[in-house]
Amino acid sequence: MKSKPILLPPLQKLLKELGENIRLARLRRKLSAEQVAERVNVARSTLWLVEKGSPSVAIGTYLQVLFVLGLEKDILKVAADDELGRKLQDAKLLVKERAPKKNKK
Numbered sequence: 001m002k003s004k005p006i007l008l009p010p011l012q013k014l015l016k017e018l019g020e021n022i023r024l025a026r027l028r029r030k031l032s033a034e035q036v037a038e039r040v041n042v043a044r045s046t047l048w049l050v051e052k053g054s055p056s057v058a059i060g061t062y063l064q065v066l067f068v069l070g071l072e073k074d075i076l077k078v079a080a081d082d083e084l085g086r087k088l089q090d091a092k093l094l095v096k097e098r099a100p101k102k103n104k105k
Helices: 009-028 033-040 044-052 059-068 072-077 083-089
Strands: none
Touching: 009 059, 009 083, 033 044, 033 083, 059 072, 072 083
């Protein structure tokens, strides 16, 4: 039996919002849940879990749903503008002075 991942409340909220965004994208495209589930090759109940933002659904399933909706490239936006990471990286990129080269004779 698979155990359900435990997420902190802020992460649960983010995942729930992702599921809601996926549901709204499906509705804007006027696709039924059955149509999307069939195209993704999952049960309707699994798509329902995706749209609820369930952490027990594999990320690959989320990606397949995004693909069917034409939104798979959106996943590339994750961490694309990583301001904090870049600042941390830049802070460690202090240029150290090198010792002068030795002349070999």
